[in-house]
Amino acid sequence: MQFDQIMVRYGEMALKGKNRHKFEQKLQSNVTHKLKRYPATKLKKTRDRMYVMLNGEDPYKVMETCQEVFGIQSLSFAIRTEKEEDKIKEAALFAFNDSENAKTFKISAKRTDKTFPIGSQEMNQRLGGHILKNTEDVTVDVHNPDVEISVEIRQDAVYITAKKYPGAGGLPVGTTGKTLLLLSGGIDSPVAGYLAMKRGVEVEAIHFHSPPYTSERAKQKVMDLAQELTRFGIKLKVHLIPFTNIQQKIHQEMPEGYSMTIMRRLMLRISEAVAKEQEILSMTTGESLGQVASQTMESMSAINDVTNYPVIRPLVAMDKLDIISISQQIGMYDISIRPYEDCCTVFVPKSPKTRPSKEKARYYESAVDFSEDIKQAVEEREIMELKLQTASESVNEFKDLF
Amino acid sequence: MIYLDNSATTKPYPEVVQSFQKVAEQYYANPSSIHKFGSEAERLLLQSKKQAAQLLKVSPEEVIFTSGGTEGNNIAIKGIALEHQSRGKHIITTQIEHPSVLEACRALESLGFEVSYLPVTETGSVRVEDIKASIRQDTVLISIMSVNNELGTVQPIREIGQVVHEYPKIFFHVDHVQGLGKIDMDFYECGIDLCTMSGHKVHGLNGTGALFVKRRTKLFPLHHGGGQEGAYRAGTENLAGNVSFVKALRMSMQQKATAVNKLRTLNERLRNRLAVNPFVIINSPSEAAPHIINVSVPGFKPEVVIHALGEKGIYISTMSACSSKRSDESAVLAACQLKEDRTTSALRISMSYQNTQEEIDMFASELEKVLAELNKVMG
Ligand SMILES: Cc1ncc(COP(=O)(O)O)c(C=O)c1O
Numbered sequence: 001m002q003f004d005q006i007m008v009r010y011g012e013m014a015l016k017g018k019n020r021h022k023f024e025q026k027l028q029s030n031v032t033h034k035l036k037r038y039p040a041t042k043l044k045k046t047r048d049r050m051y052v053m054l055n056g057e058d059p060y061k062v063m064e065t066c067q068e069v070f071g072i073q074s075l076s077f078a079i080r081t082e083k084e085e086d087k088i089k090e091a092a093l094f095a096f097n098d099s100e101n102a103k104t105f106k107i108s109a110k111r112t113d114k115t116f117p118i119g120s121q122e123m124n125q126r127l128g129g130h131i132l133k134n135t136e137d138v139t140v141d142v143h144n145p146d147v148e149i150s151v152e153i154r155q156d157a158v159y160i161t162a163k164k165y166p167g168a169g170g171l172p173v174g175t176t177g178k179t180l181l182l183l184s185g186g187i188d189s190p191v192a193g194y195l196a197m198k199r200g201v202e203v204e205a206i207h208f209h210s211p212p213y214t215s216e217r218a219k220q221k222v223m224d225l226a227q228e229l230t231r232f233g234i235k236l237k238v239h240l241i242p243f244t245n246i247q248q249k250i251h252q253e254m255p256e257g258y259s260m261t262i263m264r265r266l267m268l269r270i271s272e273a274v275a276k277e278q279e280i281l282s283m284t285t286g287e288s289l290g291q292v293a294s295q296t297m298e299s300m301s302a303i304n305d306v307t308n309y310p311v312i313r314p315l316v317a318m319d320k321l322d323i324i325s326i327s328q329q330i331g332m333y334d335i336s337i338r339p340y341e342d343c344c345t346v347f348v349p350k351s352p353k354t355r356p357s358k359e360k361a362r363y364y365e366s367a368v369d370f371s372e373d374i375k376q377a378v379e380e381r382e383i384m385e386l387k388l389q390t391a392s393e394s395v396n397e398f399k400d401l402f
Numbered sequence: 403m404i405y406l407d408n409s410a411t412t413k414p415y416p417e418v419v420q421s422f423q424k425v426a427e428q429y430y431a432n433p434s435s436i437h438k439f440g441s442e443a444e445r446l447l448l449q450s451k452k453q454a455a456q457l458l459k460v461s462p463e464e465v466i467f468t469s470g471g472t473e474g475n476n477i478a479i480k481g482i483a484l485e486h487q488s489r490g491k492h493i494i495t496t497q498i499e500h501p502s503v504l505e506a507c508r509a510l511e512s513l514g515f516e517v518s519y520l521p522v523t524e525t526g527s528v529r530v531e532d533i534k535a536s537i538r539q540d541t542v543l544i545s546i547m548s549v550n551n552e553l554g555t556v557q558p559i560r561e562i563g564q565v566v567h568e569y570p571k572i573f574f575h576v577d578h579v580q581g582l583g584k585i586d587m588d589f590y591e592c593g594i595d596l597c598t599m600s601g602h603k604v605h606g607l608n609g610t611g612a613l614f615v616k617r618r619t620k621l622f623p624l625h626h627g628g629g630q631e632g633a634y635r636a637g638t639e640n641l642a643g644n645v646s647f648v649k650a651l652r653m654s655m656q657q658k659a660t661a662v663n664k665l666r667t668l669n670e671r672l673r674n675r676l677a678v679n680p681f682v683i684i685n686s687p688s689e690a691a692p693h694i695i696n697v698s699v700p701g702f703k704p705e706v707v708i709h710a711l712g713e714k715g716i717y718i719s720t721m722s723a724c725s726s727k728r729s730d731e732s733a734v735l736a737a738c739q740l741k742e743d744r745t746t747s748a749l750r751i752s753m754s755y756q757n758t759q760e761e762i763d764m765f766a767s768e769l770e771k772v773l774a775e776l777n778k779v780m781g
Pocket of ligand 1: 409410469470471472473475500502547549550551577579580600601602611
């Protein structure tokens with residue numbers, strides 16, 4: 001016996017009355033993209049649920065993949081079986097055994113097909129008895145079971161589901177607008193992007209690189225992180241901004257203590273220009289309070305001064321260890337800790353101001369005109385469009401060698 | 403030429419040689435060099451790990467490229483033993499492992515380790531109960547091959563894995579050199595911690611291979627140096643070799659998917675022919691891996707048979723005598739407790755997916771002829 005489908009339960013989105021249709025469509029399309037890796041699977045929507053038909057694909061792999069899709073509350077394997085008592089018993093036992101450590105269970109049978117001869121109560125008892133007979137140290141607990149096995153007897157067949165697998169939660173990516181993520185090669189910004197996606201936001205990324213001060217590998221690292229983010233966002237456009245000239249100019253012409261603040265102000269101005277062009281309404285950063293000198297409240301205020309776009313900071317109130325733990329969970333950490341310089345670390349001043357003021361920053365900047373540099377950086381940017389890869393696509397660069 | 407010595411080594415796929423050449427010519431930079439050329443080589447290296455990992459259904463960082471089976475077995479066995487000796491100095495293996503396992507174990511014995519060399523059944527299977535019974539408080543490693551190189555016997559790796567699973571501190575190593583591309587074995591599902599693979603047995607090049615090392619497994623490295631291969635095996639990477647190995651891996655796994663039934667059919671056909679040959683006794687069990695058939699020809703000297711066949715352009719081999727007490731006896735067959743007339747007259751026929759029915763028929767006929775001829779002289 002094998003599971004033949006996965007039942008998908010929506011999360012919060014089920015509540016959102018009017019938008020519901022749009023949300024469901026987005027979720028459906030996101031799941032479909034994720035499942036391209038498993039070409040035999042088919043998605044079926046009913047009134048309040050979605051079902052992934054496995055058609056022979058590995059149930060556990062498909063389950064893992066679905067668990068990465070935002071907007072799903074929980075999932076269960078399901079078995080469709082004929083309306084015969086023995087078949088139903090066999091399937092119920094199989095479904096129970098999927099929960100390795102379950103010691104207690106409950107059967108909830110529901111008979112929508114009233115012509116089926118066995119009533120729900122009777123069915124509960126017969127199936128419960130069958131499971132008890134075929135397991136050891138397992139008992140029934142109707143109030144607080146480890147697993148609840150639902151059995152739905154419908155016109156066409158009987159559907160049996162068991163263990164609930166947690167979904168990724170959140171909202172389907174693409175349902176709550178778009179943001180521009182300031183992506184560095186560090187640990188924080190990819191996590192910030194992930195969390196924005198979790199709230200349904202579609203993400204584009206912007207990255208500043210300064211060759212030859214930063215290496216090809218540092219850029220590759222960012223692209224690898226961006227590629228990982230497509231696991232959640234399906235697609236991701238990356239704007240690569242040539243930042244060398246501006247960094248050199250800051251280094252030469254701005255007071256050292258303010259160079260960090262001014263660099264970040266310029267990054268934000270460039271980001272705003274790109275956002276405007278792309279009709280994106282906000283920016284997202286990986287800043288959190290008080291981690292490093294540049295992330296004091298004063299610094300945040302001095303940097304934020306250059307834009308009136310909302311700057312979303314999903315990590316602002318999180319502890320570093322919690323950020324690291326998310327980074328590890330979502331498979332970014334090993335990439336983030338690769339030891340390559342990014343543009344923020346190369347020009348780090350010896351003693352940056354920890355409490356810069358926006359007035360002073362404005363004053364220093366007023367001596368030099370950066371507007372042409374900003375325009376040029378935006379114009380000369382390189383745009384890469386990444387999308388979720390299927391297994392066979394993931395080696396395309398060197399494909400002929402393998 | 404009819405080549406039936408594929409368990410000794412295989413003919414490389416032309417595509418494998420092409421990949422090797424291309425990488426050797428175009429990506430010769432050191433992956434650790436920081437320039438762009440080096441970074442390209444590094445990316446190719448990462449990509450080959452990723453691809454290998456996908457094929458083997460493991461994670462990229464769990465793939466350690468090596469120079470082949472002997473090295474993989476040594477890194478695994480000595481590496482675990484040396485690293486974890488403070489916890490225990492007892493190793494369990496079988497009497498019919500490849501010399502690269504047995505000799506590594508003997509070397510460890512000389513350093514004060516104790517090794518249990520388990521006996522096998524008449525067809526070369528290790529008994530799971532024997533493994534269970536020999537586990538001790540101080541056991542650190544169990545090393546069992548997936549497929550025996552002389553007999554083709556497939557060991558109950560999954561069942562052994564379940565036993566080892568109950569002892570979280572014992573590491574489970576599998577020498578999968580003969581099983582790769584021939585039998586199904588999911589490393590995770592079988593509870594394997596270390597798994598040896600060799601390139602030249604799957605139509606890759608000599609001097610290539612890989613060792614699977616499950617995440618968070620600590621090993622004492624045999625090569626210290628620049629920290630390559632996660633510091634499990636230092637030394638500038640053999641990038642061209644590694645890429646070519648991954649290609650061989652992919653192609654042989656694909657062939658397995660499409661042609662394993664054909665290989666089984668050839669195996670049966672050959673068995674049927676051998677079964678009616680009055681001079682031949684088949685030693686391989688019928689459930690053996692599909693590419694190996696081991697037979698004995700009591701009363702004949704196997705070298706003479708091999709030379710006689712060689713004159714007709716047919717290549718098979720005799721047992722590997724290296725780990726036997728007697729130089730003319732197969733240690734593996736002796737461990738199976740076969741009689742001396744069989745242990746001293748073994749021939750191994752090992753096929754690949756490339757062999758054809760005509761070749762098999764031709765071989766069977768020529769063997770019949772050769773034995774009949776020799777019988778006149780010797781008998
Ligand atoms: C079972 C087994 N293990 C290990 C080896 C050694 O592999 P390599 O020749 O790649 O060192 C062989 C090859 O003869 C083998 O058959």
